[in-house]
Amino acid sequence: MQITENQDLTQYNTFHVPAKARYFVLVENKSELPQLIDFANHKQLPILILGQGSNVLFTRDLNMIVTKFNFSNLQITSQTHDSTIIQVQAGKIWDNFVAWTVENNLYGAVNLSFIPGTVGAAPVQNIGAYGTEVAQIIEKVEVFDLQTLNFTEIHKQNCQFAYRSSIFKTQLKNKAFITSVTFKLSKKPYFNLQYKDLQHLKNNPGLNLQLLRQTIGQIRHKKLPDPKTIGNAGSFFKNPIVSKEQARQLKDRWPQMPQYQLNNAVKIPAGWLIDNLGLKGYKMGQAAVYQHNALVLVNLGNATGKQILKLANFIIDKVFEIYKIKLEPEVNIF
């Protein structure tokens, strides 16, 4: 365990906003976790676990113990004729894992290519992209229970996976650390091409995992700013889900509004709601709505977390005023 005091977190969050952590602890091995809890008890401070900081917004200094896991082993635990089971430790960079699945001709993860972050954070908001959610390939999640100080496994059925949510974001928030995730990937080829920008690949005789990954990279490049050059945390808001009745009324007033039917409700793209208010590219000091994608808020240079939050709240209020829909942040705000 490596401990530093008053650590600046600017480089540890993809918005690149400044914030200090009272203590910053790098954990090299999961066997050190009881020691981390002892340290937190001794200092009487709460712990915040950070992956790559690509889904957080820091709005203040954190009088906390901010910890990062550096353990990142990947192990094939079993195989059948059709599938491979792989256990991956929390600190592994998510996209390095996806790249590994592509190199090894394993099917199921490729649509989640190039999502920033760690394997440990992937189940927290059930990351998703291009018609795939990580829940579809998870078998179980190993956690360190902060109350019992034991490692336990949570089977996928008990993870309460939902749209950008899971038990780790709700009931188990601040109660368990994810230490590894076990995935089941298919050896049999299958491609999820339901997303409209991928459908053209259906008729491509050269379709393989590499081509799909490359295509997804190109689409993402057009829609999402690279956090290395423009601070951001991807989609800032969740897409709201409204009743069928409310969706019908909205459609009467805004016939162009895209709507996606769910079982008993309707999902509406938050980006469209914001864009339709003319807010794409809108600036509030150094915080802005990304000019190519209204769902993404960006740090134009030296915005603070508070300024980005002010912009987010302005958007939430405007959207509510016009559509009577309450947007919820997807990003975790501290």
Ligand SMILES: Cc1cc2nc3c(=O)[nH]c(=O)nc-3n(C[C@H](O)[C@H](O)[C@H](O)COP(=O)(O)OP(=O)(O)OC[C@H]3O[C@@H](n4cnc5c(N)ncnc54)[C@H](O)[C@@H]3O)c2cc1C
């Ligand atoms: C450019 C860009 C594009 C993005 N595109 C997508 C996308 O397509 N789809 C998508 O779903 N998301 C997307 N995101 C959001 C982000 O990549 C994911 O949410 C990712 O899983 C966050 O990983 P992280 O390691 O950075 O987590 P962090 O941001 O560090 O943490 C996120 C939350 O998870 C908790 N957490 C982290 N690690 C653990 C752990 N081991 N145990 C328990 N809790 C933990 C943290 O406390 C925090 O509450 C994007 C972000 C960016 C910047």
